[in-house]
Amino acid sequence: MTWSPRAAETAALAVVGLGLTLGVVLVDPLGRVLVGAGALLVLALVVRDLLIRPRLSAGPDGVDVRRLTGVVHLPWGALRVSVRESRRLGVRGRTLELDTATGVDDDGVLVVLGRRDLGADPGEVARRLRGLDPTRRL
Structure with a gap:
């Protein structure tokens, strides 16, 4: 199974x-700097989306x-899958957390992905990942 940012987005x-x-070309010199910086940032997101498929x-x-x-x-044996819900400025957000840390002194890997990164609801992705995990305890 793979997940990527949606092609339409x-x-x-x-x-x-x-x-x-x-x-x-339509704005004053200061506007050129601001609009140009915005254009670069948005186009950088497009390039990132194209380079990291599937995410x-x-x-x-x-x-x-x-x-x-x-x-x-x-690896499945060390992986812990969870969904974190947060609320900032009145907007609710959900993220998928993939964690491999097993103890206090373990330098595991933490990966946090949002809906835009996955192109799907993080809760649904977590459910499907748990279903694919062969080491999952029933």
């Missing part, structure tokens, strides 16, 4: 980034998380 971001790039993939030996610096492999 990435395409919409590309359109917004190109629109901002074209808008640079998360699960197989028989564990879970692979793709980052800009490479792929991190998280």
